Amino acid sequence: MDAGLLAQYVMNGLMLGMMYALVAVGFTLFFGVLDIIKFSHGDVLTVGAFTALATYVGLRSAGVGSSPVILLIMLVVAIFAMAALGMLIARALVLPLRSAPALNTLLITLMLGTVLRESVRLFYPQGANPKPFPALLPSVSVNFGNFNLRLDNALMLTAGMLVIVGLQLLLNRTKLGLAIRAVAQDEETARTMGVNFTAIVLITFAIGSGLAAFAGIMNGLYYNEINFGMGLYLGVIGFAAAIIGGLGSIYGAILGGFLFAALQTIGTVALPFASAYKDVFAFAVVIIFMAWRPTGLIQEKISERV
Amino acid sequence: MMKSGVAAMSALAALWLTAAPVEAKDKVKVGFIGPLTGGVSVNGLGGRNSADLAVKLRNADAKAKYEYELVVLDDACTPNVAVQVATKMSADKEIIAAATHYCSSTAIATVDVYHKFGLPVVVWGAVLPDITYRNKYAEIHRVNGTMINQNDANAELISKIGYKTVAVIHDTTDYGKGHNQYFSAALAKLGGKIVGTFGVTADQQDFTAELTQIKSLNPEVIYFGGLTPIGVRIRSQMDKLGIKAVFDGTSGIVSDAFIQGLGPLAEGVLAFREGAPTEKLPGGKFFMDNYTAQKYDNPPEAYGAFAYAAMALILDSIEKVGPDRKKVIDEMAKVKDRDSIVGKITFDDHGQNTVPVITKYVIQDGKFVEWDDSEYASGKRKLPGQK
Numbered sequence: 248m249d250a251g252l253l254a255q256y257v258m259n260g261l262m263l264g265m266m267y268a269l270v271a272v273g274f275t276l277f278f279g280v281l282d283i284i285k286f287s288h289g290d291v292l293t294v295g296a297f298t299a300l301a302t303y304v305g306l307r308s309a310g311v312g313s314s315p316v317i318l319l320i321m322l323v324v325a326i327f328a329m330a331a332l333g334m335l336i337a338r339a340l341v342l343p344l345r346s347a348p349a350l351n352t353l354l355i356t357l358m359l360g361t362v363l364r365e366s367v368r369l370f371y372p373q374g375a376n377p378k379p380f381p382a383l384l385p386s387v388s389v390n391f392g393n394f395n396l397r398l399d400n401a402l403m404l405t406a407g408m409l410v411i412v413g414l415q416l417l418l419n420r421t422k423l424g425l426a427i428r429a430v431a432q433d434e435e436t437a438r439t440m441g442v443n444f445t446a447i448v449l450i451t452f453a454i455g456s457g458l459a460a461f462a463g464i465m466n467g468l469y470y471n472e473i474n475f476g477m478g479l480y481l482g483v484i485g486f487a488a489a490i491i492g493g494l495g496s497i498y499g500a501i502l503g504g505f506l507f508a509a510l511q512t513i514g515t516v517a518l519p520f521a522s523a524y525k526d527v528f529a530f531a532v533v534i535i536f537m538a539w540r541p542t543g544l545i546q547e548k549i550s551e552r553v
Numbered sequence: 554m555m556k557s558g559v560a561a562m563s564a565l566a567a568l569w570l571t572a573a574p575v576e577a578k579d580k581v582k583v584g585f586i587g588p589l590t591g592g593v594s595v596n597g598l599g600g601r602n603s604a605d606l607a608v609k610l611r612n613a614d615a616k617a618k619y620e621y622e623l624v625v626l627d628d629a630c631t632p633n634v635a636v637q638v639a640t641k642m643s644a645d646k647e648i649i650a651a652a653t654h655y656c657s658s659t660a661i662a663t664v665d666v667y668h669k670f671g672l673p674v675v676v677w678g679a680v681l682p683d684i685t686y687r688n689k690y691a692e693i694h695r696v697n698g699t700m701i702n703q704n705d706a707n708a709e710l711i712s713k714i715g716y717k718t719v720a721v722i723h724d725t726t727d728y729g730k731g732h733n734q735y736f737s738a739a740l741a742k743l744g745g746k747i748v749g750t751f752g753v754t755a756d757q758q759d760f761t762a763e764l765t766q767i768k769s770l771n772p773e774v775i776y777f778g779g780l781t782p783i784g785v786r787i788r789s790q791m792d793k794l795g796i797k798a799v800f801d802g803t804s805g806i807v808s809d810a811f812i813q814g815l816g817p818l819a820e821g822v823l824a825f826r827e828g829a830p831t832e833k834l835p836g837g838k839f840f841m842d843n844y845t846a847q848k849y850d851n852p853p854e855a856y857g858a859f860a861y862a863a864m865a866l867i868l869d870s871i872e873k874v875g876p877d878r879k880k881v882i883d884e885m886a887k888v889k890d891r892d893s894i895v896g897k898i899t900f901d902d903h904g905q906n907t908v909p910v911i912t913k914y915v916i917q918d919g920k921f922v923e924w925d926d927s928e929y930a931s932g933k934r935k936l937p938g939q940k
Contacts, residue, residue: 477758515766516766
């Protein structure tokens with residue numbers, strides 16, 4: 248295989264991995280603070296992408312012509328709207344079920360995911376059809392043999408990395424991050440130390456859901472197409488990535504996301520059988536990983552659970 | 554009570570006898586099954602109206618030997634419902650023959666029922682080859698084409714344009730796999746070369762890995778056997794990777810959603826469909842004029858003319874041999890070069906019409922344009938690599 252082609256596969260894999268990682272980080276955040284699996288996460292991503300698309304349509308009809316301005320407003324609107332939706336979900340569905348078995352939360356968010364998905368399908372104009380998503384980043388590209396490096400892809404990768412670094416700084420360098428980590432480690436002690444538990448949970452859900460909106464817009468910009476079912480698949484993969492990485496660990500989620508993308512790419516390219524089996528291959532490897540490291544590649548630092 | 558009941562009955566009978574015209578024709582029942590509810594009900598209702606039109610026109614014809622009554626049942630495009638209604642229709646011995654099914658899944662599920670009960674049927678919309686070709690049932694016929702015909706036409710067109718190398722992407726449902734199989738066979742016969750075949754799942758989002766591999770194989774054409782949603786994704790991701798090959802689709806992408814999902818990228822995409830726009834059919838004008846005159850609530854849709862042709866064929870056969878299922882089956886086996894509004898009909902030994910109409914499309918300026926009428930065929934515009 249020539250170098251250009253290899254570089255192209257690596258680039259494809261990195262883009263895919265970045266989106267998976269952003270979704271996986273959300274799963275891991277929610278699990279960290281509340282020990283719950285929120286299955287509607289992928290569908291929040293869908294709603295975020297559609298919110299951004301609706302904002303775009305609105306701005307265009309209002310006569311705003313500059314792409315960077317439009318993109319910025321789309322990002323702000325979608326991220327804040329999804330942050331609010333995430334807080335609402337936490338407040339109305341997740342927190343009231345605190346004392347119920349974790350399975351109930353899993354089920355209720357699974358059902359919420361269906362409600363969100365079907366609502367997009369039914370209430371967005373012609374929501375059942377795939378929607379074109381505008382290409383708002385410069386589409387300049389350079390060809391190195393078989394490798395087609397696009398500026399928009401490079402920008403998205405950089406933006407994704409900045410978001411992850413920013414999140415890392417937020418969690419490790421700020422008082423808010425300290426509070427989130429405190430709640431994640433030990434809820435009761437955190438409460439006695441004066442941490443407002445409910446507020447921290449809501450903020451964590453807001454951050455995770457905002458990330459989902461970001462990933463949704465990135466998905467739209469990358470593929471130039473969004474559809475009501477996109478979040479379901481991304482949610483399952485994001486969840487699997489968070490699990491192989493180690494639920495509760497941010498680094499684990501990122502590692503898991505890129506690992507899963509690498510597995511899918513290898514499944515298509517390097518294996519002798521038909522590409523239709525790439526997901527079979529990738530998920531089979533996930534199963535093997537889980538048997539090998541049941542708590543994930545990077546374990547939560549404190550896994551004391553009485 | 555009992556006595557008065559009997560008296561009323563006999564009075565009614567007497568009334569009916571006297572009311573009946575002297576030269577009353579015998580009543581004969583014929584059936585229609587299609588999806589009248591659910592997501593594809595517009596097609597089912599269009600087919601129902603068209604079959605109804607065929608019956609009405611026949612009843613208005615003074616030369617007809619019988620008076621026909623249409624029995625309509627709904628298969629909801631769901632196989633288990635279809636088996637129930639097919640059994641109900643077949644078990645009613647007064648029903649001599651029927652025009653059945655728009656959906657492939659329901660048509661294939663019911664062929665055994667019709668065979669068991671010996672009810673002659675003419676399929677009016679479903680395209681899966683297996684419906685006629687899996688078994689050799691004398692009862693089953695079909696007036697519309699199959700995906701075999703569609704893929705023959707497809708391979709023929711791209712060979713004619715001069716393309717030699719093709720990469721195939723298909724979804725892994727029966728629909729996509731069938732398209733792959735028949736297209737690959739048709740292309741091989743014409744000397745074309747398949748450089749790679751990629752099966753993908755029907756809800757896949759990312760095709761960059763497959764497409765990067767295809768890019769290195771450098772085909773002139775990418776054939777896609779599948780439906781609109783992933784068709785849109787593949788076409789737009791081809792562009793992202795800088796692949797210039799022609800996108801060659803099937804009937805699965807012939808929908809406005811495909812063009813809306815892609816915008817300008819849809820330009821120059823090829824697609825094929827069984828049947829033809831109704832107004833282009835040999836008897837299209839006759840059919841549309843009569844259909845409009847009846848003031849039905851729904852348009853006939855793409856397959857209405859086939860439902861009409863199927864029903865007209867059934868009525869012709871009954872007129873000729875009388876209302877007897879066995880004789881109708883024998884008569885249908887002899888159908889050859891029969892004129893109909895969808896063109897000539899010839900059934901092969903499997904009851905499949907062998908001269909079906911296939912429409913070739915190319916997307917030009919955001920519309921599905923018939924290939925022969927397009928600026929690509931006239932040479933005014935060129936597809937990538939077209940000579």
